[in-house]
Amino acid sequence: MQTLYMLPMIMASIALVLATSSFISGLQLIKGKRASVNGIIHRINGYCSVTLLFSIAVLSFILHGFSGWALFGWLCALGLIALKIWIVRRRARRAFKYVSWIGATMILIWLYVLITNIPL
DSSP, X not given: OHHHHHHHHHHHXXXXXXXXXXHHHHHHHHHXXXXXXXXXXXXXXXXXXXXXXXXXXXXXXXXHXXXXXXXXXXXXXXXXXXXXXXXXXXXXXXXXXXXXXXXXHHHHHXXXXXXXTSOO
């Protein structure tokens, strides 16, 4: 049972590393250097991060019960990811300056998820 409580922390640690790697590869994509390799890395990291977000959210509800505020927090994190994808899909060059801020915010979100899942 103790391992089950450690699982969200391990998953959040992995997601934090993925988010940082995705942020760096995303910045290199904006600069236009090696778009194909960085694009693949960025996309794979994004899929893994979203999968981990859903997994940790479900595990959180299983371990700690359902809470309206927790649901709101998880939906805000998912909304931030959706906002970033929407901005990139519009392909408006002037909006790309906001993508790096959102990417940095995602790193902070994963850091928060990691800190909240550290057992005391």
